[in-house]
Amino acid sequence: MSQLNLRNLLRLSLVLFLVFPFLFLLTQFRFGGRTDWAELAWAFKNSFLQAFFSAVFALIFGFWSALGLLTFTNHRRHYRMVLEILCLLPNFLPPIFILLATLNVVDPFPMGITGIVFIHTLMNFGLAAVLLAGLIENKVGGVIELAYVEGSSRFNFLTKGLIPMLKKDLWLLWLFIFVVCFGSFSVPLIVGGGKGTTVEVLIYEKIRLSSDWSNAVFLAFLQSIFIFALSWIAGKGQGSHRSRLANLNLVRMPTGILVIGGISLLYLAGYVQGLFAGVKMLSTFYEAQSAIVWNFLGSLSVGLSVGVFCYVGLMVIAFCWPKAWFEKFLNGYVAPSTSLACFALLIFGPNEGINPFIKIPLALTLLSLNSLFRMGWDGELHSLHSQMTVARCMGASSKQIFWEILFPQLSSRAGVLAGIASIWACGDFAVSRILAHRDLSIAMMTETLMSSYRLNQATVLSLLIVVAGLICFAICVGGSRVLRRKLTP
Missing domain, CATH: 1.10.3720.10 (MetI-like)
Structure with a gap:
């Protein structure tokens, strides 16, 4: 007992x-009656737009890169492991490294929603690539092999076969990235600027700058409900198990390797460039x-x-x-x-x-x-x-x-x-x-x-x-x- x-x-x-945090702040503050709904709508719009386009571009480049990862399936697996490490590195490291590397190489940097989307895309495309590559292998490998034997063209299979078959999985992955980007704080704080204030940054400003605790708690409450609802939907996706190795020649796209290499070179070169310049100081x-x-x-x-x-x-x-x-x-x-x-x-x-x-x-x-x-x-x-x-x-x-x-x-x-x-x-x-x-x-x-x-x-x-x-x-x-x-x- x-x-x-x-x-x-x-x-x-x-x-x-x-x-x-929810319980404690609800006991300390009551929701204010003078919420600036125009300000909230503006911040929510910024959060939504940056998260929406971040997820879209991360998924586009992730899908392209995933087809590049599939170039190394049954042989030369060590090459694929290196590429996957490059893909996951921006997601594994703290955001400050990607921020530094990008700010060093992109000058002038587009502050605001454009800059937030750019950073979030760099951080999340690789995760999308690794997840999609595994999903394609595990879920539709046999279908890809059959279509290849039947003589289907790559374009027809991608548009009429692969993407429709993965439609639900792509939607759930997009939703997952959207939720992650919507609740991001460190990236909008650094590169958001005055025109890219998100709900998360607005909460920070309400408390730190104007000590408006009641409205800050109210904003956080609304944001948490919104993220919870999306997370609950995104959490309904289920993975599939791999049954056997399949011939994936039909969907392999070596240009995807160039995408991974190009994006990796961007942030690695930016960091090394700043490092060499900083050593002199x-x-x-x-x-x-x-x-x-x-x-x-x-x-x-x-x-x-x-x-x-x-x-x-x-x-x-x-x-x-x-x-x-x-x-x-x-x-x-x-x-x-x-x-x-x-x-x-x-x-x-x-x-x-x-x-x-x-x-x-x-x-x-x-x-x-x-x-x-x-x-x-x-x-x-x-x-x-x-x-x-x-x-x-x-x-x-x-x-x-x-x-x-x-x-x-x-x-x-x-x-x-x-x-x-x-x-x-x-x-x-x-x-x-x-x-x-x-x-x-x-x-x-x-x-x-x-x-x-x-x-x-x-x-x-x-x-x-x-x-x-x-x-x-x-x-x-x-x-x-x-x-x-x-x-x-």
């Missing part, structure tokens, strides 16, 4: 943690040596804290699994507005001393945990469900199932996911900018340099973000393996 109560308590605690960092050292330690502190919190959170989910309502909640849950979550923590207790180093990791964990859950943690738990059922039938307790079945098999995976979260945390500047009133990390220093148009110096300094992220990732992965060896009976 005590174990059952503990699991229920942990489930309830995790749910309350994830919905804390190293002397300008002489007076800031002490600040750089302390902020590097701050990045490590934030990254490792987020890694530990996410590892614990994933293990709590595993310990509390399975429970129908709990699983439905995690699958349907949408992280709150970044601004909303951060400002809830901002007014929750003091912000001096070490408090920002506690609040920033908590905010980043709250915003990241559900993404990690959807990055394969739910699949890992479902894959072990049969083992859990057998153990339960044999009379094993929940504690035994966790420590003898789940923990040994999940610890390393949890360490990798926690390491990814720690890399994101090391590159965060948007959350930290709200919860800290001065630069506490290398990412914040980098963003400060970007804001003052010292892009080359910012690029050089961003290398320390990579170093801090790799250190945190290595500690998370290594620590999870040590824990598995030490704590496994």
